[in-house]
Amino acid sequence: MTFLQYWLVNHPTIVNFSWTQGQTPGSSPLFLTLTVISYLSITCLLTHLHLPPIKPNLLKLITVVHNIVLLVLSLIMAVGCILSTLLHPPHLHWIICIPPQTPPTGPLFFWAYVFYLSKILEFLDTLLIILSGSIKRLTFLHVYHHSTVVIMCYIWLHTSQSLFPAVLMTNASVHVLMYTYYLSCALGLRPRWKRLVTECQILQFKYSFLAMAVMLWFHFTGLGCSGIWGWCFNIVFYASLLVLFVDFHAKNYGGSKSIKVCDLDKRP
Numbered sequence: 631m632t633f634l635q636y637w638l639v640n641h642p643t644i645v646n647f648s649w650t651q652g653q654t655p656g657s658s659p660l661f662l663t664l665t666v667i668s669y670l671s672i673t674c675l676l677t678h679l680h681l682p683p684i685k686p687n688l689l690k691l692i693t694v695v696h697n698i699v700l701l702v703l704s705l706i707m708a709v710g711c712i713l714s715t716l717l718h719p720p721h722l723h724w725i726i727c728i729p730p731q732t733p734p735t736g737p738l739f740f741w742a743y744v745f746y747l748s749k750i751l752e753f754l755d756t757l758l759i760i761l762s763g764s765i766k767r768l769t770f771l772h773v774y775h776h777s778t779v780v781i782m783c784y785i786w787l788h789t790s791q792s793l794f795p796a797v798l799m800t801n802a803s804v805h806v807l808m809y810t811y812y813l814s815c816a817l818g819l820r821p822r823w824k825r826l827v828t829e830c831q832i833l834q835f836k837y838s839f840l841a842m843a844v845m846l847w848f849h850f851t852g853l854g855c856s857g858i859w860g861w862c863f864n865i866v867f868y869a870s871l872l873v874l875f876v877d878f879h880a881k882n883y884g885g886s887k888s889i890k891v892c893d894l895d896k897r898p
C-alpha cells in the first residue's frame with residue numbers, strides 16, 4: 631500500500647501538479663481546437679484514401695501493444711484516482727462536489743490530466759479500425775465519442791469540475807474491461823462476454839446520472855460545487871452516449887439473451 635501510495639499519490643510530480651492554462655502542455659484552447667479538428671480531418675481523409683494494405687502480422691503487433699498500453703494505463707488511472715480521492719482531499723465528498731474556486735492542483739487533478747492525455751492516445755483506436763479495412767466499424771458513435779470526450783476532459787481541468795473523480799474512476803475501470811476485450815480479439819480469441827462490456831458501458835452512463843443528481847443536490851443545498859457549467863456539458867454528452875449505446879446494444883444483441891450469431895461464427 632505504501633508503495634502504491636507513494637507512486638500514485640505522494641510522488642512529488644503528482645502532489646505538486648498544477649494545471650496552468652497556457653503553461654501545462656496541452657492546456658491551451660488552441661491546442662484543444664487543433665487536436666479535435668486534426669482528429670476529424672485525418673479520420674475523414676484516411677477513410678477516403680486507399681491506403682496500401684499493412685501486413686497482418688504488423689497490424690496485429692501494433693494492435694496488441696496499443697491495447698496492452700491502454701489496458702495498463704486505464705488500470706493505473708483507476709487505482710490512482712481512487713487512492714487520491716481516499717487519501718488526499720480534505721473531505722470524501724470531493725468525489726462528487728469540489729468546493730468552488732478550488733484550483734486544479736494536486737493528485738486528483740494530476741489523474742484528470744493523465745486521463746485527458748489518454749483520450750488523445752485513444753485516437754489510435756480509429757487508426758487501427760481504418761488500417762484493418764473494416765470501415766463499417768467506424769461508426770458515428772465511435773468518432774463522436776472520441777472527438778467529444780477530449781473536450782469533456784479539458785472542461786474538467788479548466789473548471790475544476792466536480793464530477794470528474796467519480797466519472798474518471800468508473801470510465802477507467804470500464805476501459806480495463808473494454809481493452810481486455812479488444813486485446814483478446816486482437817490475439818484471435820473472441821470473448822463470449824462482449825455483451826457484458828457493452829452493458830457495463832451503459833451502466834456507467836446510468837450511474838453517472840445518479841452522480842450528477844447528487845452533485846446538483848450538494849450544489850443547491852450547500853456552499854455550491856465547482857464547475858456547474860461543465861455539469862451541463864456532461865449531462866448532454868452522457869445522455870447522447872446513452873442513447874447511442876442503447877441503440878448499439880439493440881442492433882448487436884437484439885432482445886435475445888445469447889450473443890449474436892456472427893460473433894459465434896467469428897470465434898475460433
Ligand SMILES: CC(C)(COP(=O)(O)OP(=O)(O)OC[C@H]1O[C@@H](n2cnc3c(N)ncnc32)[C@H](O)[C@@H]1OP(=O)(O)O)[C@@H](O)C(=O)NCCC(=O)NCCSC(=O)CC(=O)O
Pocket residue numbers: 693696697754755756758759762764767771772775801804805808811812813815816824825827828829831878
Ligand atoms: C464491445 C464494444 C467495446 C466494441 O464493440 P465493437 O462491435 O466495436 O467491437 P468488435 O467486436 O467489432 O471488436 C473486435 C474488433 O476490434 C479490433 N480491435 C482490437 N483492438 C482495437 C482497438 N483498440 N480499437 C478498435 N478496434 C480494435 C479487433 O482486432 C477486432 O477486429 P476483427 O473483428 O477484424 O477481428 C462495444 O461495447 C462498443 O463500445 N461499441 C461501440 C464502438 C466503439 O468504438 N467503442 C469504443 C469507444 S466508446 C467508449 O469508449 C465509451 C466508453 O467510454 O466506455
